[in-house]
Amino acid sequence: MPAIPSLKERYRDYFDIGAAITPQLLQTKGDLIKTQFSSLTAENQMKPGPIHPAPDTWAFEDADAIAAFAREHNLHLRGHTLVWHNQTPEWFYEGGDKDTLLSRVKAHMQVMFDRYAKDIIAWDVVNEAVADQGDEIFRDSRYHQILGDNLVVRSFELARELLPGGYFVYNDYNEIMPAKRTKILALLDMLKSAGNLVDAFGFQCHWNIHDLDLDELRRSIELYAAKGVHLQMTELDLSLYASSDKEIYDAATPENLALQADLYGKIFAIFREYKDVIDSVTFWGATDADSWLQGFPVRNRPYNQPLLFDGECQPKECFRRVVEF
Ligand code: G3I
Numbered sequence: 522m523p524a525i526p527s528l529k530e531r532y533r534d535y536f537d538i539g540a541a542i543t544p545q546l547l548q549t550k551g552d553l554i555k556t557q558f559s560s561l562t563a564e565n566q567m568k569p570g571p572i573h574p575a576p577d578t579w580a581f582e583d584a585d586a587i588a589a590f591a592r593e594h595n596l597h598l599r600g601h602t603l604v605w606h607n608q609t610p611e612w613f614y615e616g617g618d619k620d621t622l623l624s625r626v627k628a629h630m631q632v633m634f635d636r637y638a639k640d641i642i643a644w645d646v647v648n649e650a651v652a653d654q655g656d657e658i659f660r661d662s663r664y665h666q667i668l669g670d671n672l673v674v675r676s677f678e679l680a681r682e683l684l685p686g687g688y689f690v691y692n693d694y695n696e697i698m699p700a701k702r703t704k705i706l707a708l709l710d711m712l713k714s715a716g717n718l719v720d721a722f723g724f725q726c727h728w729n730i731h732d733l734d735l736d737e738l739r740r741s742i743e744l745y746a747a748k749g750v751h752l753q754m755t756e757l758d759l760s761l762y763a764s765s766d767k768e769i770y771d772a773a774t775p776e777n778l779a780l781q782a783d784l785y786g787k788i789f790a791i792f793r794e795y796k797d798v799i800d801s802v803t804f805w806g807a808t809d810a811d812s813w814l815q816g817f818p819v820r821n822r823p824y825n826q827p828l829l830f831d832g833e834c835q836p837k838e839c840f841r842r843v844v845e846f
Contacts, residue, residue, distance in 0.1 A: 525836050528829075529559040531844045535796040537597055539803030541756065543811070544586040550807055551590070553834045560597040560642070560801050562755070563587050564813070567601055567637070570608040573629055581636065588640045599755070599803065600637060602645035602692065603630055604676045606662035614663045622667050627679050634684045643753060643800070645692040645723055646680045647673050651704045653695055658704045674711055677718035692723030692755055697734065697741040709748045721800060722750050726757035729764055730781045739791055746798040754792065756805040758827035759784060759839075760814055771823035778826070778838065785829070786842030793846070808832055 528538045539560030547554060554561070565571050566583035573579055591598040604626060613625050650673050652660045659665045664672050673691065680689055691708065695701045705722070712719040722745045745752055759781055761772035792799055806812040810832030814825045829840040 525840075526844045528557045528840075528844060532559075532802075535793055536799045537801035537803075539597070539599065539801055540807040541601075541803065541805045542587065542807060544583045546807060546811055547587065547590045550811075550834060553830065554807055555590075555594040555596070557830075558596065558807070560599060560803060561587060561591050562599040562601050562803055564806075565608070567633070568605065568608040569603070569613065569629060570610050573632075574610055576612055576625075579632065584637070588637060591640060597642045597801070598637075598640050599753075599801070600633070600641040600644040601755075602648040603633065603680065604646060604650075604664065604672075605648040606660060606664055607649070609664075614667060617667060619668055622664070623675060623679070626676060627683070630680055630683050634687070638684055638687065643688045643690050643721065644680065644684075645755070646689045646719075647676050648692045649694065650691075651693055651701060651708060653701060658707060673708060674715045674718065677712055678715070681716075681718055688720045689718065690721045690723045690753055690755075691719050692725060692753075694725035694727050694756070696722075696724045696726075696745075697737045699737070702741055702744065706744060706748065709745070709750060713748065713750075719750055721753050722748070723753045723755040725805075726754050727760075727805065728758070729760035729762060730777060730784055731763040733759070733784060733788075735784075735787055735791065738788070742791070742795050742798070746795070752795070752799045754799065754802040757788075757802060758805045758812060758814060759788075760827045761825055762814075762822070767819050769819065769822055773824065773826055781826075782838040782842045785839040789843045790846065804828055808834055 532538050537560040538558055539562055540558045541562045541564040542554060543564050563584055572584055650659055659670060677689060680687060693705055761777050792802055806828050808830040809826045809828050812827050814827050829837055831837055
């Protein structure tokens with residue numbers, strides 16, 4: 522059987538190709554991961570909840586294992602994530618005043634930087650702070666209730682103060698939807714005018730085959746890049762189900778898989794055109810079997826197949842479309 526081409530080799534002159542992984546996956550699918558990908562992101566293990574469950578309790582083991590794997594195989598590592606309304610333990614907010622919360626965020630960042638800055642190429646400083654609906658820029662979160670509209674700028678200021686040479690990313694989803702995009706662009710302006718605090722915008726790229734608008738993707742890349750930031754595609758997957766779909770039926774039809782392959786090919790053709798501003802393209806998972814979309818948003822829904830490799834680590838038709846150009 523002919524050898525499978527390597528994504529990271531194919532894209533060596535373009536950008537890093539990454540995957541979100543877990544320590545378990547590094548054990549079971551390490552060969553695939555180290556040969557196909559040049560960058561890793563911890564799917565959960567570097568988030569405040571898993572790594573810092575109580576004020577004086579840290580659980581470094583899983584994150585350390587991921588950092589060690591990256592070092593051993595010469596892979597880049599992204600730091601995901603420091604400030605997020607989700608997977609942050611309740612104790613961060615206890616007491617409810619600004620100074621206490623900021624001092625906890627600062628102490629958290631300090632430990633993360635001390636331990637992992639030597640391994641990490643880019644940090645998602647703030648994740649998903651922008652509201653999906655309505656006129657407000659910011660999501661109504663515990664962070665926002667306590668820190669107000671300063672939440673993102675203050676977080677980036679703290680990160681810069683603690684790690685002056687760090688490469689800092691604002692990361693969000695629904696990034697190509699015009700209404701939310703306008704708000705994210707305004708947020709990037711805030712970060713720029715507060716002293717060039719942001720280096721890159723993270724397009725999460727959680728898309729599906731039914732309503733992805735490639736013209737909006739291209740327009741979005743241009744609009745974000747025009748803010749003078751680099752772009753990192755941080756969590757790419759292409760679900761076979763529409764986002765509004767909550768029905769139980771099997772979307773893995775031959776037609777849908779063909780459409781997915783066609784779209785993956787077109788998405789990467791666009792990414793290649795913008796290689797000068799795109800640092801990396803990371804898939805949210807290595808194979809379909811490990812995707813967070815199994816079980817989301819509907820439990821027991823037939824198997825989704827959003828990635829380039831099947832559960833047996835075999836390349837799918839969409840893989841071929843991504844490497845053949
Ligand atoms: O680790 C516990 C386990 O001890 C417990 O028994 C089990 C019972 O539910 O839960 C386990 O934690 C789960 C964790 O994933 C690890 O598997 C959480 O319930 C579950 O909520 C968590 O989901 C993660 C999700 O973020 C949380 O919002 C997904 O794995 C992860 O893929 C997903 O990643 C996010 C990015 O960080 C940000 N952008 C969106 C993306 C997809 O939602």
